[in-house]
Amino acid sequence: MKVGLFFGSFNPIHYGHLIIGQYMLDQAKLDEVWFVVSPQNPLKKGKDIMDADHRLNMVKLAIKGNEQFKVSDVEFDMPIPSYSSYTLKKLKELHPAIEFQLILGTDNLQHLEKWKDHEEILMEYDILSYFREGFPGGEFAKNQKVRVMKGPMLNISASYVRGLVRMGRSIKYLVPDEVAEYMYTKVKD
Numbered sequence: 186m187k188v189g190l191f192f193g194s195f196n197p198i199h200y201g202h203l204i205i206g207q208y209m210l211d212q213a214k215l216d217e218v219w220f221v222v223s224p225q226n227p228l229k230k231g232k233d234i235m236d237a238d239h240r241l242n243m244v245k246l247a248i249k250g251n252e253q254f255k256v257s258d259v260e261f262d263m264p265i266p267s268y269s270s271y272t273l274k275k276l277k278e279l280h281p282a283i284e285f286q287l288i289l290g291t292d293n294l295q296h297l298e299k300w301k302d303h304e305e306i307l308m309e310y311d312i313l314s315y316f317r318e319g320f321p322g323g324e325f326a327k328n329q330k331v332r333v334m335k336g337p338m339l340n341i342s343a344s345y346v347r348g349l350v351r352m353g354r355s356i357k358y359l360v361p362d363e364v365a366e367y368m369y370t371k372v373k374d
Contacts, residue, residue: 189218189313191288192269195240197368198247199346199360201339205315208336209288210253213313220244221257223267233347237261239372246363270302273310286311291322291333
């Protein structure tokens, strides 16, 4: 079984994330895509981040109905901040028969050298990288373990969605309706 691991804060999850997940599922011929919710990304310390449980719940709501999408809270029981290399080792221990591949944007690919144990990750895992305008992926895009894919992109950011919520504006068509309702009723900034 081939599983694409889509790591992220998902602060909150939006249609851009879901479109990328579906595109990778189809184009890379994956069996499943797992949205791995990171309680604290080491490269986003001190950022405006919602409670991890809220973000996890919103991912569950967003992917409901797609049997090939799963959510993982594996990092919730690991030391913070969350390092992908540690999470990958843990997931491999828990699921030795699964072939994991990483899903990440060329914006993150371009700065892969900032990731803990990035050389080890590149040796052991294939990377499916979706093209982000203005970020060609740097030297890592040329690596034989990396496949840069140009899929449909929505220029939505989670910070934009959070800003609209703070201003009391609509986020309809940016996030699934269930996520919007959750944000307005349960998430307090």
